[in-house]
Amino acid sequence: MEILKGGVTAPKGFLAAGIHCGLKKKKDKKDLALIYSETMCDAVAVYTQNKVKGAPLIVTKNHLVDKKAQAIIVNSGNANTCTGDDGIYKANRMAELVGEKLNITKENVVVASTGVIGVPLNIQLIEAGMEELAGSIRRSGNIDAREAIMTTDTMKKELAVSIMIDDKKVTIGAMAKGSGMIHPNMATMLGFITTDINIDGELLQEALANVTNKSFNRISVDGDTSTNDMVAILANGKAGNDRITGKTEYYYKFLHALKYVCIELSKLIARDGEGATKLIECYVKGALDENHAVALAKSVITSSLVKTAMFGADANWGRILCALGYSGEELNTDTVDVAFDSIKGFVEVCKDGMAMPFSEEKAKEVLGESEVSILIDLKMGEEEGMAWGCDLSYEYVRINGDYRT
Incomplete structure (x- = not known):
């Protein structure tokens, strides 16, 4: 396994961006991120078990019923939680905006939000920023994207690794945010993983659940389980390996690398606990x-x-x-x-x-x-x-x- 730079854009075919659209008061703080795959992905996620769930989780869960997605949009500064039908409308609107700019259907967009609970999301700011956001996606966009998902985080959290599947180089990239309200019961905070492996969606779901239980589910900062916790993974198959449809040696090799990535991100989250010194x-x-x-x-x-x-x-x-x-x-x-x-x-x-x-x-x-x-x-x-x-x-x-x- 080789450690790489590039975070979520390290795998083939992935681009990202991050901008300031105004959800955060300080203009030097980015607050809107986008991850995009050039081709359709097998995509799955795990979600908080808190009975109070953010509107983006409800929308994303519906969008991933077919285990397919091509983009992820994330805002910080507002959780879009406990906002009723208005929250659902605005989470859907975020997906629509991405679809319109990238020419994909809204159902193929994962939506996530993090920030203050119970405050209506200013969707007009996101609408106004979409042109800049979509126009900024690039291979080096991981740097801006990882910053745009941060709230009280003091350090950026990203990682990328590569492994060989047969004679093909397979890459896994990831970024996460989390510093407070961390005591997960499925995943933790927000985590986004990209990979160019070609793998069946059902196996991908099983793999993500497996590594989540050995990583994100084993950390705690303050004993509070968030309403917006989500970890999502997109696999676009651009590595060119034969599609993994069973639990072969290649599946377990991928599982091992994915677990390593998730454990390292989990440790970064725990290390960055609000006010933590160790x-x-x-x-x-x-x-x-x-x-x-x-x-x-x-x-x-x-x-x-x-x-x-x-x-x-x-x-x-x-x-x-x-x-x-x-x-x-x-x-x-x-x-x-x-x-x-x-x-x-x-x-x-x-x-x-x-x-x-x-x-x-x-x-x-x-x-x-x-x-x-x-x-x-x-x-x-x-x-x-x-x-x-x-x-x-x-x-x-x-x-x-x-x-x-």
């Missing part, structure tokens, strides 16, 4: 099965007390056992080991559910790094799993205290 990885081994391990790991990284201890570089391992205990999962507290790890070293703090001697100074040094691992051994079985999160700082409250105003 990425936290919780690795659980000795579990009964993978689901058991992941559930326990997620309970740890979502604990506010664990997150604040990580912010303060405090080796308060009792909070970790507490989080394991209320997870609802089977647990033998008499066999649990806990340790911390970073580039500054490794320190064991708990053995068989009880304290063990350790240097507080060494622990603080280990936990003071920007990436910290919490290592847990349950000694109950042979399986393992992990989840990713971030610390909880004073800055998170400042950012969210006046987010709307």
Whole structure:
């Protein structure tokens, strides 16, 4: 597998653009993005399980019934959620505008929005910006597009890789946004993946669901599941490989690369949590099965007390056992080991559910790094799993205290 530049435009036949249309007050902040494939794609998506869903998700789900799409339009600055029939009309209108400019049907357009909930979307601004947006699509447009989907993000999140399928080079490109309101139950925030592989739509859906559960579904920033979470993937077949219609070695090779891309994007989202100063990885081994391990790991990284201890570089391992205990999962507290790890070293703090001697100074040094691992051994079985999160700082409250105003 080769790491590439180019994000969503790295695969053959994909173009992108991003502009400022006025949804965000600051003119130097882009707020409208477009991804376009030169040919029709097999296309699928996964969506939030929050019962309150944004209008764009409802429209996109209808458009992807046939698992086909050719473009994605995304706005930031407004979620177009809890806006009733007006929201549905405007999400449909966004698809229509793309169709009119790119000469494709509106049903072949994926629509996504992110931003403030409950405020009517100013569709006139999007209408006025469509000429510029459609006229700006190009191979280097990934740079503007990745910026246009950001809200409170502090870093751009994109990645591209290539693999060989038989004698054909297959490329996967992706971009994502997410910094707050992250506690997914299917995907997280917004993620858009492009690929030039030729693959059956049903297999593509299965692949996306598989990797989502091993990546985006394993991160948390603040315990809030968004109303607009979506991860969509478009595959246009321009790599020229024989169409993948079964679970062959090539399917699993693609699945492995797709999982890598999604995990790396997930870690970037967790690292960029609102107000965060560090990425936290919780690795659980000795579990009964993978689901058991992941559930326990997620309970740890979502604990506010664990997150604040990580912010303060405090080796308060009792909070970790507490989080394991209320997870609802089977647990033998008499066999649990806990340790911390970073580039500054490794320190064991708990053995068989009880304290063990350790240097507080060494622990603080280990936990003071920007990436910290919490290592847990349950000694109950042979399986393992992990989840990713971030610390909880004073800055998170400042950012969210006046987010709307």
